[in-house]
Amino acid sequence: MSKHIVVAVTGGIAAYKAATVVRTLIKDGWDVRVMMTNQATKFVTPLTFTTLTGHAVVTTLGPANQPLAHVELARWADAMVVVPATANVLSKVALGIADDVVTTTLCAAVCPRLFIPAMNDQMYANPAVQRNITRLRADGARVMEPATGMLAEGYAGKGRLPAPAEISTWLYQQLVPGTALAGKHVLVTAGPTREYLDPIRYITNPSSGRMGYALAAAARNQGAEVTLVSGPTALPPVPGVTLVAVQTSAEMAQAVFARQTQADIIIAAAAVADYGVEHPAPQKIKKNGAELTLHLHQTKDIIATVAQNKRPDQYVVGFAAETTAVAEHARAKLQSKQLDMVVANDVGKQAIGFGSRENAVTIFTPEETPQAVAQASKQTIAATIIQAIARHLGQVSDHQ
Ligand SMILES: Cc1cc2nc3c(=O)[nH]c(=O)nc-3n(C[C@H](O)[C@H](O)[C@H](O)COP(=O)(O)O)c2cc1C
Incomplete structure (x- = not known):
């Protein structure tokens, strides 16, 4: 376990x-040093952190007694x-500003950087801030999702600091690679598919891909070799994960079937279109005053096909994104498709549905009573699902 952490x-x-x-990090066994911005010292004094850590807090660039403190600490x-x-x-760090x-x-610093x-919720939603967070993630930094709840302004919104225990769990997941899926190959599908009417128009759905991407990262964090077959999303690739980009449900099916034999675990989190266009027009469809009738055919059921063809040692996980009778549909899917696990979520609820950054799910398996996972960031939900899979495979690591 790495020991030195600069807060x-x-x-x-x-x-x-x-x-x-x-305090929580010190209790968890980390050796902690603290540095503060000038503005931070107006909210809380360095003395607090000196007392907690037993070490001087660095608050200025180039102090007389330690001019290279920044390089030494890095x-x-x-x-x-x-x-x-x-x-x-x-925003400054995303742009490489060092002032x-x-x-x-x-x-x-060349070590992992975690933010x-x-x-305030409006600051967090600001497009420039969001752009800079995306940029930081693309550069390899890890950025935790803020919690939703009462803000300092006296109303509820997204932007709260998560509870210290949740922060410490997240840091642990990020910094101490697990081994629960070491040696396993995990194939994850994510995002929506596009069913083309003609070369420039398509039928799709609002899946953001976040759940699948979070699952890929969580499986990677547990030592798995991960392949992510993804429909079109706005998300940056997951570092350390092989990305296979597809558009249509047929392309996704082909990409998955071609890789099924190498996979030990297959997790189908993509929102695959159930219906595709029978005969897509080779050229742009022109309007001509008449009604247009689309003939849709049922697309290949990827997860059911995977489950039918699976080896006994393969583990297949499906998602049931439902708007009504979620548990009934999940149980039916588990049985009819012969899956090893179904993760059900109610996409009708706005706070946890398609496109949202949070989720709340229930995990169904044929053997156990359903496991409800309370609303949390998709990263936290993904880590819990991966743990549940690892437990079923009998490979739970000691820590978790
Ligand atoms: C009372 C008060 C509360 C603030 N709270 C926040 C906050 O929660 N998050 C934030 O990003 N900025 C907050 N700000 C604005 C920052 O302090 C400001 O952007 C500052 O330049 C940040 O400096 P630093 O990033 O160098 O620490 C707050 C400002 C004030 C005066």
Whole structure:
């Protein structure tokens, strides 16, 4: 386990909660050093962190007694955690700006960099902030999803710092690679499919792909070799995961069937179209004043086909995205398609449905009573699903 962790505290109202996070990390066995932005010191004093860690807190770039503190700490760190991460610091680091001790150290660090944003919901939703978070993730940084709940402004919204225990679990998942799926090959499908009417128009659905991408990352974090077959999404590729990009349900079926034999675990999280266009027009369909009738045919049921052809040692997981009678549909799917596990979610609920960053699911298996997983970020849900799969395969790691 890596031991050295630099916690960078930046100037948000949640800065006072960083003290609890630091205490939790020390209790978890990390050797912690703290640095703070100038603005952060207005919310909470360095003395708090000096007392908790037993080490001086770095608050300026180039202090007289330790002019290269930023480089030394960047080298010393096995990981850097920014908590809370302001919109300002997220954006500066995404752009490579290094104008104080925190951003300069983050710029110099080659260790994993983890950001835990906390801010007003409108700041978090700001397109520039979202763009910079996407950019940070594409550069390999890990950014935790903020929690939804009461904000400092006195109303509920997305932007709260998650509870210290949730932060510590997330950090552990990110920094201490699990081995629950070591040696296993996991094939995950994600995102929507497109069923073309003509070369430029298609039928699709609002799946963002986030659940499948989170599952791919969670399986990778448990030591698996992962292939992600993805329909069109706006998400950056998952580092360390082989991405196979497809568009139509037929392409997705072909990509999955071609890789089925190598896979030990197949997780079908994609929202595959059930119906495709019978004869897509080779050229753009022109309007001509008459009604247009589309003939749709049922597409190949990828997960059912995979389950029919599976070897006894393969484990097949389906998703049941339903808007009514979720549990009944999930149980029916488990039986009729002969799946090893069905993860059911109610996509009719706006907070956890298609396109949202959170989910709440129930895990059904033929042997066990259903396991309800409470609403949480898709990363947390994915880690729980992967744990459940590992448990079923009898390969649970000691830690989890
Ligand atoms: C009372 C108060 C509360 C603030 N809370 C937050 C916050 O929760 N998140 C955030 O991103 N910015 C917050 N800000 C704005 C930041 O302090 C401001 O963007 C600052 O430049 C951040 O500096 P730093 O990123 O160098 O620490 C707050 C400002 C004030 C005055």
